[in-house]
Amino acid sequence: MSVSLPNPPMAPADARAPRTVDDTGLPFLFLAELLAKVLHQRGQLRLAELAAHLKLNVSVIDPLIVFLRAEKLCEVVRIGSSGTDADISYLLTETGRLRAAAALGRNAYAGPAPVTLAAYTAQVAAQSVAGVQVTRAHMAAAFGGIVANPHVLAQLGSAMNSGRALFLHGLAGSGKTYLAERLRDLLTGTIAVPHALMVDGEVIPFFDAVQHLAEHDTVAASLGLDRGSAPDMRWVRGVRRPAALAGGELTLDMLDLRFDPHTRMYQAPPHLKSNNGIFIIDDLGRQRCSPEALMNRWIVPMDRNVDYLTLHTGHTFQVPFDVIVVFSSNFVPHRLSDGAFLRRLGYKIEVPPASTDEYAQLFRQACAGAGVAFDAEVFGYLLDCHAQRGVPLLACYPRDLVRQLRDLARYEDRPAELSRRTLDWAWENYFAAAGQAGVALELERRERGTMDNGNLMENTRAKF
Numbered sequence: 515m516s517v518s519l520p521n522p523p524m525a526p527a528d529a530r531a532p533r534t535v536d537d538t539g540l541p542f543l544f545l546a547e548l549l550a551k552v553l554h555q556r557g558q559l560r561l562a563e564l565a566a567h568l569k570l571n572v573s574v575i576d577p578l579i580v581f582l583r584a585e586k587l588c589e590v591v592r593i594g595s596s597g598t599d600a601d602i603s604y605l606l607t608e609t610g611r612l613r614a615a616a617a618l619g620r621n622a623y624a625g626p627a628p629v630t631l632a633a634y635t636a637q638v639a640a641q642s643v644a645g646v647q648v649t650r651a652h653m654a655a656a657f658g659g660i661v662a663n664p665h666v667l668a669q670l671g672s673a674m675n676s677g678r679a680l681f682l683h684g685l686a687g688s689g690k691t692y693l694a695e696r697l698r699d700l701l702t703g704t705i706a707v708p709h710a711l712m713v714d715g716e717v718i719p720f721f722d723a724v725q726h727l728a729e730h731d732t733v734a735a736s737l738g739l740d741r742g743s744a745p746d747m748r749w750v751r752g753v754r755r756p757a758a759l760a761g762g763e764l765t766l767d768m769l770d771l772r773f774d775p776h777t778r779m780y781q782a783p784p785h786l787k788s789n790n791g792i793f794i795i796d797d798l799g800r801q802r803c804s805p806e807a808l809m810n811r812w813i814v815p816m817d818r819n820v821d822y823l824t825l826h827t828g829h830t831f832q833v834p835f836d837v838i839v840v841f842s843s844n845f846v847p848h849r850l851s852d853g854a855f856l857r858r859l860g861y862k863i864e865v866p867p868a869s870t871d872e873y874a875q876l877f878r879q880a881c882a883g884a885g886v887a888f889d890a891e892v893f894g895y896l897l898d899c900h901a902q903r904g905v906p907l908l909a910c911y912p913r914d915l916v917r918q919l920r921d922l923a924r925y926e927d928r929p930a931e932l933s934r935r936t937l938d939w940a941w942e943n944y945f946a947a948a949g950q951a952g953v954a955l956e957l958e959r960r961e962r963g964t965m966d967n968g969n970l971m972e973n974t975r976a977k978f
Contacts, residue, residue, distance in 0.1 A: 525640035526633040527706030527749040539630040551624040554614035569626040569747035622778035623717040628710035638834040644677035656699035678860025679839040687910035698757035706749045718780040756791035762800040773826035798843035867906035877912040
């Protein structure tokens with residue numbers, strides 16, 4: 515006897531649009547106040563315009579208008595003679611403007627109606643990044659034409675399947691950041707993101723047009739809704755899985771919910787907006803806070819898949835943490851943190867200097883991009899320079915050296931050429947004597963792990 519399993523619950527963004535105030539999950543008085551704030555900021559509006567702004571059905575807004583009129587906070591203005599609802603618009607009374615101004619003084623948000631935190635949590639779970647599978651074919655497609663160590667690519671692909679945090683380390687210029695940013699192309703599928711969240715009576719704007727790139731807005735038919743139904747427009751659908759990058763500017767304060775007392779608006783932290791995607795922390799060790807403090811901030815989220823944020827009222831609440839965190843640093847992991855943090859890292863991947871063949875490919879690509887003819891003999895001379903002066907074959911050098919050749923050619927008003935003379939000129943500009951010694955010393959320190967914690971912050975500011 516076969517047993518039919520129940521259908522999985524529908525994700526909030528896939529449900530039909532709310533038809534009543536109760537369907538929204540939001541308090542009636544909150545919605546009435548939000549509507550008043552919109553009228554205060556935008557002035558006289560028709561019912562359809564209010565619905566479009568709030569992303570709510572007219573059937574939800576009607577009782578709110580009735581309430582505002584009964585309280586003498588809103589009045590009807592006829593602007594046409596057709597005798598239809600299209601001639602009717604709504605305007606706040608003087609009492610309504612005072613009430614709306616007071617509401618704006620508490621929280622200035624007057625955008626689309628938010629979704630509840632419970633609905634957002636359920637949506638994040640339904641579109642979890644842990645469900646994304648990365649295969650060798652996916653890696654080949656995402657990194658096609660890119661010169662990279664095959665072993666490193668295999669490690670990255672496996673790490674993405676784990677859904678856990680990963681730590682990329684290697685010399686500055688080895689290509690860590692470039693590889694980390696390309697990981698976004700491995701995140702298949704799209705997600706739904708709310709315009710805003712409501713938590714304990716406060717509204718937190720969420721949708722970010724820079725971080726949340728919408729490829730398309732899914733129509734009701736593709737959601738499997740009944741004919742005549744419409745999707746809940748409080749959600750933006752068809753959004754690419756986000757990938758945020760933070761570097762030396764990152765502070766601990768940026769990882770908390772921020773409330774601006776002047777604008778009376780909240781700003782969600784970047785890792786919350788990165789849910790269902792990846793969050794890259796570049797140049798770990800160069801932030802204004804210590805590496806230990808920054809990494810300790812991530813222990814609970816990475817261990818329990820939840821984070822805790824606090825409103826300016828003091829109310830602390832739990833949010834989902836469905837993010838692949840990518841740490842990128844010039845230093846080996848054990849020099850930056852202790853075992854309690856390191857064991858929560860799924861993968862610790864070293865990006866080594868390029869091999870001779872990889873370096874040749876990179877140099878050929880740089881020459882082709884700059885319109886410089888490649889010369890195998892001169893390239894052999896370049897390899898001798900690296901070997902004699904102890905400078906590793908880092909992925910950034912071909913592009914930077916060839917650009918020096920191009921700049922010199924433009925100054926001398928002639929075609930760019932690759933010769934020993936021009937290469938010596940570029941090398942001298944790019945590598946000062948102290949810089950060459952610094953690269954070799956840094957490589958030796960990385961291999962031996964001799965860098966002391968006292969000099970950590972100062973040394974990580976040096977880029978070789």
